[in-house]
Amino acid sequence: MTLRIRADIVAKILEQSRAEYPDECCGVILGPEGSDSAVELKPMINAAHSPTFYEFDSKDLLALYRELDEKSKEIVVVYHSHTETQAYPSRTDIAYASEPNAHYVLVSTRKEIAPETEFRSYRIIDGEVTEEPVEIINTP
């Protein structure tokens, strides 16, 4: 399945990735339940504050899922940056991927490709990774 995402949201994620470099940055994009529509960007704090690891803060995680329940939203995208490696899910990413319905977006800001970045999307289900096309929608 293709991930369709607005150009301004992509730009904000790349901006966050650069701002938090060399640490990994992370966040989600929410949409109405069942819509698979990535409309609401929600940057999250990387509680690990690490260049090789990210983890949502436990309290933030609960608040996020409460919001999903109360407002009938779903996590459409889970994103994080890799600051030293390519934008491909690592063994750790695969082991902890727990949202079979989400698009897992990886951004790479590794210095070998600077100022270019990579922005790629995957499904991670039962340990199996499938890359999917990303369609960037330009908004007026």
Next chain:
Amino acid sequence: MSSSTTSAEIEVRIPTILRPYTKGEKLVTAEAKDLKGLIAALDAKYAGLGERLLENNELRRFINIYINDEDVRFMGSLAATLKAGDSVTILPAVAGGCK
């Protein structure tokens, strides 16, 4: 019998990834007086669920469990006590990294 030794019926929210164990149910109930007992009670009802939550009799590192609004890691982990009306939420950590 004092309330501290009586099992109470506890409401438990199950995350998407563990719903195959609960036949798709998002909200289940089980009786227990502490978290350890709750996980045992859940595993008795939904075989295999306990193993997804525990490793070597400890809470798995990347599973978060909350009693009401509090992370159980700040409440004694598996020894955290439960009382009637408590609501438990299980959430897998959102985590990863480049290694």
